[in-house]
Amino acid sequence: MPISMLAAKKAGSGKANLIEVALPEVPSGHVLVHVRACAICASDLPEWNAQVAGPGKRGEWDADNPGMTGHEIAGDIVQVGDAVDAGRVGESVWIDAIVGCGRCEACRDGRQTLCEQVSIVSQGFAEYVVAPARQCRPIPPDFDYPIASLIFDMVGTPMSAAKLAGIKAGESVAVWGLGPVGLGLVQGSIIAGASPVIGLDPVASRRSRAEARGAIALDPMHPASLGRLRHLTQGKGPHVVLSSVANQNASRQAFDSLRLEGRLVTVAGFPPAGGEVRKWVSGSWGCYERDWPEILEQVTSHRFVLDDYVTHLFPLREIEQAFDIRGRDLEGSFKVVVTNDQT
Ligand SMILES: [Zn+2]
Numbered sequence: 563m564p565i566s567m568l569a570a571k572k573a574g575s576g577k578a579n580l581i582e583v584a585l586p587e588v589p590s591g592h593v594l595v596h597v598r599a600c601a602i603c604a605s606d607l608p609e610w611n612a613q614v615a616g617p618g619k620r621g622e623w624d625a626d627n628p629g630m631t632g633h634e635i636a637g638d639i640v641q642v643g644d645a646v647d648a649g650r651v652g653e654s655v656w657i658d659a660i661v662g663c664g665r666c667e668a669c670r671d672g673r674q675t676l677c678e679q680v681s682i683v684s685q686g687f688a689e690y691v692v693a694p695a696r697q698c699r700p701i702p703p704d705f706d707y708p709i710a711s712l713i714f715d716m717v718g719t720p721m722s723a724a725k726l727a728g729i730k731a732g733e734s735v736a737v738w739g740l741g742p743v744g745l746g747l748v749q750g751s752i753i754a755g756a757s758p759v760i761g762l763d764p765v766a767s768r769r770s771r772a773e774a775r776g777a778i779a780l781d782p783m784h785p786a787s788l789g790r791l792r793h794l795t796q797g798k799g800p801h802v803v804l805s806s807v808a809n810q811n812a813s814r815q816a817f818d819s820l821r822l823e824g825r826l827v828t829v830a831g832f833p834p835a836g837g838e839v840r841k842w843v844s845g846s847w848g849c850y851e852r853d854w855p856e857i858l859e860q861v862t863s864h865r866f867v868l869d870d871y872v873t874h875l876f877p878l879r880e881i882e883q884a885f886d887i888r889g890r891d892l893e894g895s896f897k898v899v900v901t902n903d904q905t
């Protein structure tokens with residue numbers, strides 16, 4: 563094993579340096595993962611663009627944090643701590659990055675995202691990362707590392723939100739925002755039997771992706787789009803709105819578009835209060851552990867299709883270009899993944 567590794571460290575707005583740091587210690591119950599792919603999440607971008615890093619709300623955004631925010635990670639287990647089966651060395655894994663304490667009521671019920679001591683495995687823009695052994699799950703046989711790095715947040719997060727919405731077959735669903743999470747919300751809705759599924763996004767290439775998955779896609783900037791959404795939903799609005807838009811105006815429009823007694827689940831932005839209006843609103847973050855078995859069934863069988871998400875691969879030394887493309891080119895980029903393939 564090497565004793566040091568390269569890791570990206572934030573150096574001002576839109577900049578990172580690769581620095582050499584000691585290989586992290588591997589505590590009991592943990593493993594050391596050689597990172598083979600770490601995807602850029604939309605949630606990484608505000609931090610990347612800020613002049614000074616963190617500290618973030620859960621400790622993962624820290625100015626002194628080599629490896630930065632990266633939390634969509636796949637790689638190989640190269641070392642195990644005490645109390646971990648040594649046979650796991652060599653295993654190829656993706657990391658379920660939301661870690662609960664394992665002891666509280668929520669954790670024991672498989673709802674670890676609600677744990678009061680929740681933490682996130684991050685610092686993935688580096689050659690190695692430490693993670694609790696139980697969060698490292700085997701990569702399905704026909705998945706490469708970049709695609710496997712998307713399972714945690716690009717499958718778990720939207721599928722869990724769609725499940726929370728309790729979509730019934732034949733209900734109409736509108737998905738606001740068709741980025742990588744939004745496309746997952748479209749797929750989750752279709753898998754749940756929703757019809758029609760209507761996606762809204764101003765970016766043409768994102769609408770095309772949603773159409774290819776079976777959605778009707780609308781441009782919310784077009785003046786007729788809200789009327790068309792109403793028309794497609796019996797003049798009442800959709801039964802369910804799933805929203806991945808951070809923009810407050812769009813969040814408000816998404817809420818307003820919902821029919822009375824309809825349900826809104828949002829994975830980004832703010833659920834706007836409805837006053838006297840009878841609509842159900844919930845936030846959703848990440849994926850309950852207890853939901854993974856049925857969600858993994860959808861992705862390993864390729865009913866949830868991830869194959870075409872990765873548009874760009876960059877080696878770690880080109881991390882600035884990776885973030886630049888992801889932040890600037892919404893038409894041309896979808897998932898941008900940083901790799902360590904030179905080693
Ligand atoms: Zn993410």
Ligand SMILES: [Zn+2]
Pocket residue numbers: 662663664665666667668669674677678679
């Ligand atoms: Zn807990």
